[in-house]
Amino acid sequence: MTNLNMEKLEALAGKIVGDASAALSILLSYIGDQSGVFRAMADGDRRTAEDIAEIAQVDPRYLQEMLSANAANGYVSYDASSKQFYLSPEQAAIFADESSLANMHGLLQIIVAQFSEHDTALDVFKSGKGRPWGDQHVCQFCGTDRFFRPGYEANLIENWIPALNGVKEKLEAGGTIADIGCGHGSSSVLMAKTFPNSQVYGYDLHGPSIVDARAKAADAGVNNIQFEEVGANDISADDGFDFACIFDALHDMGDPVGVARHIREGLKPGGTLMVVEPMAGDKVEDNLHPLGGVFYAASTLICLPTSRSQDVALCLGAQAGPERLTQVLKDAGFSSVRIATTTPTNIVFEATTANL
Ligand SMILES: C[S@@+](CC[C@H](N)C(=O)[O-])C[C@H]1O[C@@H](n2cnc3c(N)ncnc32)[C@H](O)[C@@H]1O
Numbered sequence: 573m574t575n576l577n578m579e580k581l582e583a584l585a586g587k588i589v590g591d592a593s594a595a596l597s598i599l600l601s602y603i604g605d606q607s608g609v610f611r612a613m614a615d616g617d618r619r620t621a622e623d624i625a626e627i628a629q630v631d632p633r634y635l636q637e638m639l640s641a642n643a644a645n646g647y648v649s650y651d652a653s654s655k656q657f658y659l660s661p662e663q664a665a666i667f668a669d670e671s672s673l674a675n676m677h678g679l680l681q682i683i684v685a686q687f688s689e690h691d692t693a694l695d696v697f698k699s700g701k702g703r704p705w706g707d708q709h710v711c712q713f714c715g716t717d718r719f720f721r722p723g724y725e726a727n728l729i730e731n732w733i734p735a736l737n738g739v740k741e742k743l744e745a746g747g748t749i750a751d752i753g754c755g756h757g758s759s760s761v762l763m764a765k766t767f768p769n770s771q772v773y774g775y776d777l778h779g780p781s782i783v784d785a786r787a788k789a790a791d792a793g794v795n796n797i798q799f800e801e802v803g804a805n806d807i808s809a810d811d812g813f814d815f816a817c818i819f820d821a822l823h824d825m826g827d828p829v830g831v832a833r834h835i836r837e838g839l840k841p842g843g844t845l846m847v848v849e850p851m852a853g854d855k856v857e858d859n860l861h862p863l864g865g866v867f868y869a870a871s872t873l874i875c876l877p878t879s880r881s882q883d884v885a886l887c888l889g890a891q892a893g894p895e896r897l898t899q900v901l902k903d904a905g906f907s908s909v910r911i912a913t914t915t916p917t918n919i920v921f922e923a924t925t926a927n928l
Contacts, residue, residue: 597645600638601667602684605677609635610659613648614668618656673726678719679866685711686873693873702881705824706778708874713781717756720820724759727915729766732846735913736922739815739844743767747814750775752804752835753821757785757797764789764797770814774799775807804831805883809838817846820918822900823890824875826882832904836925845923847901851916854893863917867891894919 604610612627613619621639625632639657643650647667649658665672686693689709696703733740743749746769751760754774764772774797776782782801789797800807804818804825816835822828835845850867852859859868871890879887888896894911898921901909906923913920 593641593645597642597647598680598683599687600641601647602677602680604638604642604667605680609638610668613657613659614664616659616661616664618651618654618658620654620656624657671722673722675718675722678715678717678721681711681715682719682870682874685709685715696877697872700880701877702879702885703877704881705874705878706780707881712874713756713778713784717758717784720755721758723915723917724762724819727918728759728762731913731915732848732920735920736844736846737924738842739846742814743770746770748811748840749773750807750809750813750816750835750838752807752816752818752831753777753824754785754799754819755781755821757781757788757799759817759819760785760797760799761789761792761794764794765792768796770796772797773813775802775804777801777803803882805834807834807838812840812843813838814840814843815846816843817848819848820850822847822897823849823871823888823892824878826879826886827884828886828888828900829903830884832901832906832923836905836923839925843924845901845906845921846912847897847921847923849892849897849919849921850890851914851918852891852893854895856891858893859891864891894921897921 607630608628609624609630612624621636622632624639625635639648639650642648643657648663649660651658659668665674666676669675685708688711692703692707733743743763744767749763749767749770749772751757751763751772751774754760754776755778757774760772760774763770774785776785779801782799785799789799805827816839822831825831832845839845851863852867867890875890876887879885888900897919898909901921901923905925907925909921909923911919912922
């Protein structure tokens, strides 16, 4: 402990106090979400903790403390003159509006799921053994759907599919779509609703997610959709697919090259594979920013152990980057691989084969 630079030490310690405050506020925000406190504050009106507690039917003293913690961290606002709490429009978009692209509760739910299973995470981390997706805490599955769904609703139909050569026209006329690693099926249902002449097939290894996906399709009243619990390597494409897509799941798979090859073989002539992956640069130093930190952390706890639990266990990771992902798709036999479009959080690849 010699040669300590006290200024740097204090700056790092100060950062950790801020991070600790944020970590605890995230847990409190999760409680605020699940208990209905944020819903009670959605209108942005100023109220005392007692009044909010009355609406949300929670204990007022605990709520006073919880709101004070979240106000200290900037997650809610406090008017000292009236002793009232409220959500600003921006805080409401993030914490109280389920339809908002800015809503963060899915991410918070994923974080809470990870903290709740820290013993397992430690064991997996030290031993290097795999951890199947289905062994994650139940909050992981709905958190993932909640986290990704707003991005798909904002981009899939408006931006991503139109960025692919000829796919939108084909699906409007009527084609077959495979959504592989579909999770709770939000992307599948969105495509089934948008392209009523097309038939959508959603596939996932995780049975409870498929049950949820079927319920979601029934709620949406779409009939042109089927879900199957099956590993991506075992999907049977009897008549072939016009369009296959993988949303934030290829890097989780043990054998992404084998899966992409299997999909290529299941595409109809002229068919397209779209792969949506987290935004990343090719080198570690490209990804050393807060978003990269979130993806690397999720990758350590979730994506790598999922891949490690499957055959081949390639462990691509959530920050593989365009060069590596392009190589995976080329190794699978796709002759043309290009980045069709990007968002701040995603890269969208189009993979086709000229001689298909
Ligand atoms: C991060 S989640 C993404 C789910 C969904 N696509 C979404 O965007 O909400 C990854 C999904 O890939 C699925 N998965 C992982 N490996 C798989 C495999 N080999 N075959 C099929 N699905 C797999 C998991 O069960 C999980 O539902």
